[in-house]
Amino acid sequence: MKKYDLVVVGAGPCGLLAAKAAGQAGLNVALLERKSDMTRIERTCGQTFVSMNDYYFGDLVTYNRKGKRIVFPKNGFSFNYDGPTKNSYAWHIYSPNGNVLPFGLPEETRKKGDYGAVALSYDKEILLRCILEEAKEAGVEVFPGINVNDIASTSEGVKIDGSGKTFEALYAIAADGCNSRIAKLLGFNKNRTAYCYLFSKSWYMRNVKAPDLDILISSITYKTVAPGYLFIFPRPYGDDLTVVFLTLDPRVNLDDVANDYMKENPFFSEWFKKAELMEQYASAQYMFSPIIEPYKDRILLAGDTGSTQELENSGAMISGWKAGNAIVTALKEERVGLKSQGISDYIKWWKATYIEGYRHEDYIMNFALPFVIDNEEDLNYIFSLVKDPLPPCWNPYAAIGHLGKLIQSLIPTIQKERPDILPKLGKMSKPMIEILETTNKACKPLLDLD
Ligand SMILES: Cc1cc2nc3c(=O)[nH]c(=O)nc-3n(C[C@H](O)[C@H](O)[C@H](O)COP(=O)(O)OP(=O)(O)OC[C@H]3O[C@@H](n4cnc5c(N)ncnc54)[C@H](O)[C@@H]3O)c2cc1C
Incomplete structure (x- = not known):
């Protein structure tokens, strides 16, 4: 052999x-x-490439448009990519009634061309x-x-x-x-540590009337037994999109999440009135500690x-x-x-870059908001307070830092107007396993760890 x-x-x-x-x-x-x-x-x-305007895992991904190569300059490697691409110029998170928390304003970032893009679709x-x-x-x-x-x-x-x-x-x-x-x-x-699952159902879609078709969009719904999420990613083909419905909780039927966004929610359903659904995909992944x-x-x-x-x-x-x-x-x-020392150097890099540099708790925290702010009116209210855009970003680890600073800056107003929300926000500092307690319990019988 x-x-x-x-x-x-x-x-x-x-x-x-x-x-x-x-x-x-x-x-x-x-x-x-x-x-x-x-x-x-x-x-x-x-x-999409995470992230085009920020270091990620110690590198700064670059697209050589002329030479058609994806380049990782800090690590010194590259590869050919001869397919289409599309820049995304911001990431906007919507509350259920359509209030926006913007990571970047596309009307500003577009002016910088490739250097204003937060993500690159391929x-x-x-x-x-x-x-x-x-x-x-x-x-x-x-x-x-x-x-x-x-x-x-x-x-x-x-x-x-x-x-x-x-x-x-x-x-x-x-x-x-x-x-x-x-x-x-x-x-x-x-x-x-087994936190939960991440389940998704998605379609490539055409004719979605989102306000901008060259930005990333996400949102949260409370209409299901546990939180459901919407993620929209531009595709590199005209105005086509990848529309993803997602949950961490096996009790949630993803068709209900899709139905809420596409048919029921008065704000979002307008976007999907003429949507053409094309290829369908799904995923089911463990969320363990690394x-x-x-x-x-x-x-x-x-x-x-x-x-x-x-x-x-x-x-x-x-x-x-x-x-x-x-x-x-x-x-x-x-x-x-x-x-x-070849292997031990790799392990040192893994620990310094990922385990310590990109904490997995920060990654999971991107899904935490609806677990601490437990109803849509409160989330609509918090998002209504956002007046200035956050830095343009498509990096889940950096985003959570920006979000933390934003919430800190809103606390005096919330204290004055809606002090009942403060204890809920305080839960953000708890360990993720506690924040996800109910979902974790629902996942336990399905998690096949050992
Ligand atoms: C809903 C969702 C949206 C995402 N969006 C983005 C995004 O916008 N941008 C981004 O950068 N990342 C995104 N990701 C993450 C991205 O897909 C992964 O991080 C990436 O694919 C990981 O690459 P990998 O090679 O480590 O693993 P994988 O891509 O999972 O590759 C593993 C390969 O191993 C094969 N395999 C598995 N088991 C066996 C076996 N027993 N024998 C032989 N082969 C096997 C699989 O078929 C697969 O080809 C997303 C993930 C999900 C679930």
């Missing part, structure tokens, strides 16, 4: 970048993916195809239709089984995403595999690139007889 230097499991953004990095350094790499069409999207994704199928082509050019052997169901370390490396085939390698990278089977098989989930030490027995976990639900595509790409290079370094160290 052929023995690879590295087997990468999962051909999402992380696995593709890991395979490309290792292939370009001359390693014998096998890339295994359970989908038979590797670049087909089967799960909801907003298909076609993820084309993007994955482009990276896959570069991985193949680098000599990576590609195995679609392999659903990995077992992984074990051997005296000489790692053995991986899936779809009736066995692969052997000196190292493996688990890039099998947020609901990783490999993380579970290796016991990584045992000490993680894996702190993502390495065991020559198996390195990268991208969403070790995260709290998502690192975003850009975070997963950076993690994949660094993980691939960590294996390149580790193998070279072994072969030339140097002290091993």
Whole structure:
């Protein structure tokens, strides 16, 4: 049986970048993916780069429009992307009655062109195809239709089984995403805090009459048994959008969330009167605390595999690139007889950048508002107080800091006009597991942790 230097499991953004990095350094790499069409999207994704006007995971993603390349200048890697793109110039969060909390004003940011954009939309199928082509050019052997169901370390490396085939390698990278089977098989989930699920149902839509079609939009509904959310992402095709209905609570029927926005809510239903629904997608993902030490027995976990639900595509790409290079370094160290530090450097980076730099509690806090402000009138009121735009932003970790400052600035007014809301806002400082208590209880029977 052929023995690879590295087997990468999962051909999402992380696995593709890991395979490309290792292939370009001359390693014998096998890339295994359970989908038979590797670049087909089967799960909801907003298909935007987080974030275009701010550092994210220590890098500043850049689109080379002329050369058609996506560039990560701080990490020194790039890849071809020959598909369409569209800039998003702000992120606006709406309360149920249509009051807006704006991260940026598009009429201002548009003036700066590419440098005013908070996000860049792309076609993820084309993007994955482009990276896959570069991985193949680098000599990576590609195995679609392999659903990995077992992984074990051997005296000489790692053995991986899936779809009736066995692969052997000196190292493996688990890039099998947020609901990783490999993380579970290796016991990584045992000490993680299980917060809840994140469920979504989405459509590509046409003819939605939102006020701006080149911004990101989100909102909250209280019409369901637990909070429901709306997210709208521009697509890089005319005025097409990806419209996502989302919840953290399995008791919520996402059709009810969709129905509220598209048919019932007097403000939003106007947007959807002539909407044409096209391809439909869905997702169901665990929300665990992250894996702190993502390495065991020559198996390195990268991208969403070790995260709290998502690192975003850009975070997963950076993690994949660094993980691939960590294996390149580790193998070279072994072969030339140097002290091993390739893997430990990766783990140091993971801890400093993600675990400490981008706290998972801050990420989950983006969903907290309706859990503390428990009725729509109160949320409508708070949003009515917002007079000035917040900084243009499409970075969930930065956004939560801006939101905290905004709420602090509104406290004197709320104290005067609606002191009954203050104790609710005070709950924002509690641990997320307490804020999500009821939803966490509803999720518990479904969470298959160990
Ligand atoms: C509703 C929603 C909206 C989002 N919107 C955005 C957005 O706008 N911008 C953004 O940057 N990010 C967004 N994301 C997050 C983004 O999709 C992920 O962070 C990113 O895809 C993670 O990349 P990854 O390679 O780590 O994992 P994944 O993309 O999940 O890739 C994992 C791969 O492994 C494969 N796999 C899984 N198990 C096995 C197995 N046992 N054997 C073989 N293969 C396996 C899967 O088929 C998949 O191809 C969104 C996510 C959701 C759920």
